[in-house]
Amino acid sequence: MIDKVTLRELRLMRERTQQEIADFLGVxxxxxxxWEKTNTFDFSIVVRLCEYYKVDIQLIKE
Structure with a gap:
């Protein structure tokens, strides 16, 4: 079983900055x-981030 990760953990594992991800998302x-601090975000954001990181949506911790 794969451990789920937060947005912050995923970003750090991929060595990206908050600014890089924000630019990609247009925010x-x-x-x-x-979003990282509260781990609260819209489902559409998760879908876009999974595409960006090329990971399965089930990897993201709710």
Whole structure:
């Protein structure tokens, strides 16, 4: 079984900055930082991030 990861853990594993991910998503860095901190985000964001990181959606911790 694969351990689920938070957005922050996934970003750090892939050696990306918050700004890089925010730019990809078309949001401010502070907005993305808030999602990481609270681990609260829209499902459509998870789908886009899974495409970006090329991971299965089940990897993302809710």
């Amino acid at each position: 401010d860095r502070s907005t993305y930082a808030s």
